[in-house]
Amino acid sequence: MSEETTIDTTELGDKIVRVLKTIYDPEIPVDIYELGLIYDVFVNEDNDVKILMTLTSPNCPVAETLPVEVEEKVKSLDAVKDAEVEITFDPPWSQELMSEEAKLELGML
Numbered sequence: 001m002s003e004e005t006t007i008d009t010t011e012l013g014d015k016i017v018r019v020l021k022t023i024y025d026p027e028i029p030v031d032i033y034e035l036g037l038i039y040d041v042f043v044n045e046d047n048d049v050k051i052l053m054t055l056t057s058p059n060c061p062v063a064e065t066l067p068v069e070v071e072e073k074v075k076s077l078d079a080v081k082d083a084e085v086e087i088t089f090d091p092p093w094s095q096e097l098m099s100e101e102a103k104l105e106l107g108m109l
């Protein structure tokens with residue numbers, strides 16, 4: 001892997017994070033990234049993206065639509081060839097996963 005490729009995947013990772021920060025949990029006025037719902041973002045050398053994420057609960061009202069929205073928004077980036085979202089509840093989401101910014105926004109600090 002050339003150094004240039006590394007920079008590209010890092011740059012693409014940053015772009016993906018920016019897109020994720022435009023997606024909000026409908027019940028909480030904080031984006032899914034700051035909420036700590038995104039566990040990992042993988043980008044391979046073919047610019048295929050895999051996102052490992054969770055939901056605030058297995059009964060989350062957007063369990064069906066949120067992963068699709070994440071996939072579609074990430075796929076809309078020109079550099080992304082394909083995107084796949086995997087939902088996991090291991091470890092289960094908890095408020096400790098929220099960023100300081102999200103906690104501040106929700107008056108938890």
